Amino acid sequence: MGVLVLNSLSQFLRDYPGMSTAPCSDAGVCLRGKFRFKADVSGNDEIDDSYKLEIVVPDKFPQALPKVKETGGKIPRDGNFHVNQDGTLCLGSPLRLLRKVHSAPNLPGFADKCLVPYLYAVSYKLMHGGDFVFGELAHGDQGIVDDYSVMLGLKERPQVTQAIQLLGIKKRIANKRPCPCGCGKRLGACPFHHKLNEFRKMAPVSWFKAHALNDRNRI
Ligand SMILES: [Zn+2]
Ligand SMILES: [Zn+2]
Known part of the structure; x- marks a missing residue:
């Protein structure tokens, strides 16, 4: 396990107590459970929601990006919701995610900058329809x-x-x-x-x- 992953893991588990480590077939750390977040974006409502997630954090994190799957069946499995064909969530373009992770290279940073904004946009879209709230890019x-x-x-x-x-x-x-x-x-x-x-x-x-x-x- 990479030092950076290890150092930030306990903080992540404190921030998201519904998540816990799970056995992992890939090299890295696997986190599973209920990911509860509360977020607001200026001009939009505060959203308090949760998703069942599986997050695989590679050993090379933050130079390699975690893969996230939603396992509760709440997010429609299609490009309109930025779900990839292999079931992983499309949290943004790779270079954009790399830059975000680089600005806060630890698991809480990844959750805060990459994962929560995506889930916020999904919850908002599930409630209100329409486009993603963060200037939507075409999927793919x-x-x-x-x-x-x-x-x-x-x-x-x-x-x-x-x-x-x-x-x-x-x-x-x-x-x-x-x-x-x-x-x-x-x-x-x-x-x-x-x-x-x-x-x-x-x-x-x-x-x-x-x-x-x-x-x-x-x-
Ligand atoms: Zn030039
Ligand atoms: Zn996408």
Whole structure:
């Protein structure tokens, strides 16, 4: 078990007393039980609700992200509710989640910044219908590209794909490649490389390689 996971586990269990550790087949920590939260978002109602969850926290957390499943059958299993085909909850685009987790790299931080906002939006949608309350992204590939485009400040999908590909190779080599911002220079000669380096601090090259975007599904 990673030191960071261990250090923040007891705090998480105090914050969410309905949850407890459970046997886990994957390397990491498995948490199961009733996840009760109370949250409000400015301008919207306070919501006090609970979901039965199974959270698998990988050993490499926070450089790898936890996987969360809802086991109580309360969340409709479809893209409208951001549930992936394998039953895991789509808490946001991988890069967005990575950045959130990086800003508070422990389990209570993950719960607070990634999980509760998602569950709040689900509860709100179950009660009132309509879209997710946090500016909804499309579920799936296009939503991810749209989100990355905002985070990276790049307009076109090929630019976004190229930027993520550059994060998936070593900095020294990436800096010799053409910059995705459209400046016509190599990456190392453009200030855009600072933006990519911010993300490099959050995860190893292998993480970005594993999250490379597929250009074939271009819409
Ligand atoms: Zn989604
Ligand atoms: Zn550039």
